[in-house]
Amino acid sequence: MERYYSFSRYLRELFGERVYRVTVDAGFTCPNRDGTKGRGGCVYCLSGSGYDRQKRQMSVEEQISSGIERVGKRYGAKKFLVYFQAYTNTYASPDLLKGIYDRVRKFPQVVGLIVGTRPDCVPDDTLELINSYTDDYLVWIEYGLESSHFKSLRWMNRGHGVSDFIDAVLRTKRFPKIRVCAHVILGLPTEDREDMLETADLLASLGIDGVKLHPLHVLKGTELERIYRREPFKLLTEEEYADLVVDFIERLPQKTVVQRITGEAPEELLVAPGWCSHKEKHRVINLIRKRFEERDTWQGAKCRFYREKIDRT
Numbered sequence: 001m002e003r004y005y006s007f008s009r010y011l012r013e014l015f016g017e018r019v020y021r022v023t024v025d026a027g028f029t030c031p032n033r034d035g036t037k038g039r040g041g042c043v044y045c046l047s048g049s050g051y052d053r054q055k056r057q058m059s060v061e062e063q064i065s066s067g068i069e070r071v072g073k074r075y076g077a078k079k080f081l082v083y084f085q086a087y088t089n090t091y092a093s094p095d096l097l098k099g100i101y102d103r104v105r106k107f108p109q110v111v112g113l114i115v116g117t118r119p120d121c122v123p124d125d126t127l128e129l130i131n132s133y134t135d136d137y138l139v140w141i142e143y144g145l146e147s148s149h150f151k152s153l154r155w156m157n158r159g160h161g162v163s164d165f166i167d168a169v170l171r172t173k174r175f176p177k178i179r180v181c182a183h184v185i186l187g188l189p190t191e192d193r194e195d196m197l198e199t200a201d202l203l204a205s206l207g208i209d210g211v212k213l214h215p216l217h218v219l220k221g222t223e224l225e226r227i228y229r230r231e232p233f234k235l236l237t238e239e240e241y242a243d244l245v246v247d248f249i250e251r252l253p254q255k256t257v258v259q260r261i262t263g264e265a266p267e268e269l270l271v272a273p274g275w276c277s278h279k280e281k282h283r284v285i286n287l288i289r290k291r292f293e294e295r296d297t298w299q300g301a302k303c304r305f306y307r308e309k310i311d312r313t
């Protein structure tokens, strides 16, 4: 029995089979790097959070086609979501964006689009464009919130406020077929446990459709590495993180799709903590699942908003 509403279950319910993501770097930049919103980017950001620099040398079509081939061979997959992941994937005019997003139309195996972006980079005409794909595709937009506390956003040099996120979510909800996901980082040194859980409450109060959770981890070559080496701060242990994830998910509505419960990086890029390396991913996921069992609790058990009956089957 699953104690939280996973993305794989959601996709299976929707499409009747497993659906896989193919990630794409469409060559965007970021307003928090080029001076429009800020310079240097978010302190933890390495290459717009995409590690595969080779992708930039390939066209969007080449990336989709090689992704479909690779994932198709590995898992026998037949349906795919194209995930525009690297940097800020709405940072261009609607005309330019249309030219990029439209490339998914060449691939009949693609059943959905996921657009990752910042909450301060989605003007209404961009949302209208994204909404136009909902006639043919499942469409998710992912907003980097990271925290519901301005002190943390400032510490991370996010270059936007909590109000930008709320505004983006409310404007996106005018298009009911676009699904909205929020990225959250747990373990920021600016926050205690209650601060982190307040972020869950904010998302629950907004009736968010999806959440991706990540533990704060330090990557080589980032501003965060410099901060960490200069003045080391406490990072969560895996046990602390597992408990926090359970606490967090308990506060979310049952309908919220939990798209990710941990975050990891290639070992050669990771400074700390060691349990955030790729090879530890499944162990950490299992640890979180075990904590759900040990505590005999579920997603929504402590949700104060959008409360629904808990289905224990």
Ligand code: SF4
Pocket: 030, 031, 032, 033, 040, 041, 042, 045, 046, 047, 048, 049, 086, 087, 088, 118, 144, 158
């Ligand atoms: S908004 Fe995203 S791409 Fe831009 S600096 Fe922050 S993490 Fe990197």
